Amino acid sequence: LRGDKGTKVKVFILRRGIEKPLEFTIIRDKIPLHSLDAAYMATPEIGYIKLNRFAQNTMDEFHEALSSLQKKGMQHLILDLQGNGGGYLHVAIALADEFLNDKKLIVYTEGLRQPKQESFASQRGSFQVGKLVVLINESSASASEIVSGAVQDWDRGIIIGRRSFGKGLVQKPFPLPDGSAMRLTTARYYTPTGRSIQKPYDNGTDAYNQELQARLEHGEFMIVDSIKLPDSLKYETPNGRIVYGGGGIMPDIFIPWDTTFVTDYFTKIFSKGLVHQFTLNYIDNNRKEIKVNYPTLAQFKSNFIIDEKFMNDFVAFAENADVPKDEDGLAKSGTTIKNQMKAIIAQNFWQSSAFHEVINENNEAYKKAIVVITDNSFDKMKLSYGGVKTK
Missing domain, CATH: 3.90.226.10 (2-enoyl-CoA Hydratase; Chain A, domain 1)
Structure with missing residues (x-):
């Protein structure tokens, strides 16, 4: 795909659920690396x-x-x-x-x-x-x-x-x-x-x-x-x-x-990329429904739930990839797995910030940061912040 900036290149992409490859013409340009x-x-x-x-x-x-x-x-x-x-x-x-x-x-x-x-x-x-x-x-x-x-x-x-x-x-x-x-x-x-x-x-x-x-x-x-x-x-x-x-x-x-969520089951499904693969398959099969039911990220965060059927389908998907069902592993790792799945869906519809907005719901450092900003920790620790209070 490398070439001079401004030149065209024709690519064919095989997409899940579509039998024939899709043809695209891409104009070469510099690819920004965002920090x-x-x-x-x-x-x-x-x-x-x-x-x-x-x-x-x-x-x-x-x-x-x-x-x-x-x-x-x-x-x-x-x-x-x-x-x-x-x-x-x-x-x-x-x-x-x-x-x-x-x-x-x-x-x-x-x-x-x-x-x-x-x-x-x-x-x-x-x-x-x-x-x-x-x-x-x-x-x-x-x-x-x-x-x-x-x-x-x-x-x-x-x-x-x-x-x-x-x-x-x-x-x-x-x-x-x-x-x-x-x-x-x-x-x-x-x-x-x-x-x-x-x-x-x-x-x-x-x-x-x-x-x-x-x-x-x-x-x-x-x-x-x-x-x-x-x-x-x-x-x-x-x-x-x-x-x-x-x-x-x-x-x-x-x-x-x-490390409480790190089980053998968790390690196997993530090392094989199964969470990402399954979630992308789900997105491809339910894209229109997700767009209609959750037109905004706020609505998606509040109302979208990784339910029992979703997880049962994933467990079956993992079994087909030679990762047998592990009840104890699912009990310990389930919250983190669901959080990752929901974040991947959010990123697919609302870009990178959405991924972190969802994934941070399970981030203890992030949650603690909100607590210390909203309580009186800054004053107790004698910190200089200009005296701006939080409602």
Whole structure:
């Protein structure tokens, strides 16, 4: 399908339920890679934005989404950086700049032979007033940690989730004659209070590469008390809150990794892609009915139910794919399976934001974010948000 921009290519597509291939003529063009997965109003006053990376187009997408949400009445924001592995440093600085004022320090780099270089907010941020919650997990890295670290260190918002990855090195590549390259670490990233984002690698490459597995085995993903940090890793924010160093960003509110739904049955059906296949078949066979009965996403979310017949049909579909029925597995995994199915249907009719709007109904970090915005948690934690109250 590759070719020059503006040229035409003829393709034939075999669609479920149609015997003959469908013919389409496509004009070649650049395919945009979006970094914004979702933006919608979680409540009449709370907006939600999810970023999957920090790319060149991220700030344009963020500004467009933020402006749209503000026009809809958004007063407070949930920024979802769960699973966001990072990207461009200057984009991370620009995003943090949206939330901070008074030329506050966002991040600095410093190395053994590299002088300290600081980056500051510009006072032009478009969301300097209002409650801010940032969602992170163990897959949030690099640029995500710069943003969440700056927000936390300046008491600007609440960080919810699990300790982030811990990737904060400045590296310079040196090309080698055979086409490979060597990366030399020249400095580290530090949050405004002086916390190093980079997790330790003193125990060698193997231990560093297995560090997330070690967290899992030590219970860090499930039990907050399993994280033991010495007093030397304590730092104090301007408002007197204690935050922790040691690699990665430690959340203000811990959300354990829920594994109760992970059964053998769940693993088998998802590894074979059966949930996605079955749901797409259902959409193809019921597209007109869904459009008529649920003309809007709001109506779909409120009224569409994955009922017993739907699940019985899926179980039979899975059995034909050599995954036998498992009553215990269905009892433990059923809620998550149904949530995924409903989200896939929503995405098919209302795009990516709709998928996350449905899937977040089963996201504990997301639900906790709404709670802390609507109660008095921000005042209890001495956070700076401009005094905007939630009704």
